[in-house]
Amino acid sequence: MIRRLCIIGVGLIGGSLARALRQAGYVQEIVGSSRRVEHLQEAVELGVIDRFDIDAARAVQGADMIVVCVPLGAMEQTFRSIAPTLAPDAVVTDAGSAKARVVAAARAALGARLSCFVPGHPIAGTEKSGVAASFAELYRNRKVILTPLAETDPAATARVQTMWETVGAQVQCMGVEHHDEVLAATSHLPHVLAFQMVDTLARMSDEDEIFRYAAGGFRDFTRIASSDPVMWRDICLANDRAVLLMLERYQQDLSRLAEAIRAGDGVELERVFRNAKAARDRHSER
């Protein structure tokens, strides 16, 4: 049971967690903090949080669970603000999509309170953002990855794990580096590819006509290109090494495929397409 939950950054991710914990009866009071008062007022009106304080340092006072859901670029400043005012029994976790950068920020900014920090990443979301898009079911049957540090108090990790399980998520622990590599492959690469494809098409002279003939497959393929640009800018910058590695691998494979098209090599094309379809069908059955 959480006595006082503090959500810093009350958008889709933080708002959905707040809604789900309240629905589960697992939290007594929810305090929000964000950069913009309008968003916090909206969150109160929607019943997502009970009250707010625009000042994160004050917002965390007396909270036993703090979930930091700010863009990756704002993590370090947030940690620095809250470190001095954290309650003695406070546990801090986050929802950042690239863990190495968050861990570096925490090491730099949390000081003696590092042991209460549990790096986390819920593998959930939609292309929408903002508290109005939040909903209590977002984490049901989703995975949440925790990447506890050597310094992390195991009791803190256990409390974060229980919180996520309470809202229906499956929690798994792994190393920071490994998390960033896996996510570069399954999430960061497809987002970059989709953003770039829509940008490429949007800069063509017959843009309007091109989009007019886009069918359902195109809409699904590009849905993630409607995601928040600032969030994805920060993810690319924060996980640059792993993202660049995946991009390089992908570009090489794509060049080989283009070569097969140029050469009229139907055998090679069919081999790649069959392998992709088999993998996709195999894994989407689970």
Place this chain on the structure above:
Amino acid sequence: MIRRLCIIGVGLIGGSLARALRQAGYVQEIVGSSRRVEHLQEAVELGVIDRFDIDAARAVQGADMIVVCVPLGAMEQTFRSIAPTLAPDAVVTDAGSAKARVVAAARAALGARLSCFVPGHPIAGTEKSGVAASFAELYRNRKVILTPLAETDPAATARVQTMWETVGAQVQCMGVEHHDEVLAATSHLPHVLAFQMVDTLARMSDEDEIFRYAAGGFRDFTRIASSDPVMWRDICLANDRAVLLMLERYQQDLSRLAEAIRAGDGVELERVFRNAKAARDRHSER
């Protein structure tokens, strides 16, 4: 009203058209032809076709509307088979995704009957294939592009247009080359990118783990990679010039994006992502 409809290649596309025309009461008899008897028997059992003939030349006899839904690589052989037995009032159309190759096949194989041929392309489909996946609503509010030739009898074009409008589609005419360029951008490029991405990930050593952490965005992005490999092999080979042009343009843009990540250029990343999101949101509202 169609007296006798002949569908050659009774899968998702041809089967859905047959279902929709029957539902609309716009057809008296539906004859199917395919390479495999099992598929035709299944189509009869599902009520999609009334009867079948494995021999396309016999299947088209007495039909006033013939819709050729075979893979692009099989178009020319099909046209060659049916040309001698077409009824005097027959109209022939097709559903191929790349028109230049189909038109070349028709010119080579239809001979004196070229004037009854109306090249067509319904912009509809799902990642599934086969007659069991067909459904009458597939074409409702979808676009169908016709690319009539200089030789095409305008009355034939009108009959094909009316057929598609009867099943709820919006018909537009354009030139063959232009069709192939637009489709390379909106359909062929995303399919190639999605197939290649799943193939790239499937060949990584930690494939199983990678797919385990794939979320909803990944599933949507890769849905089209579950499409029929042979069909897409044929599309890439048939529309090679336009597909290669789009791939080249995309690869250049992607390299520039990778360069921005490498340089830590957040301004450029945000510009690309914002442009993509704006275009995607703007066009998906329609």
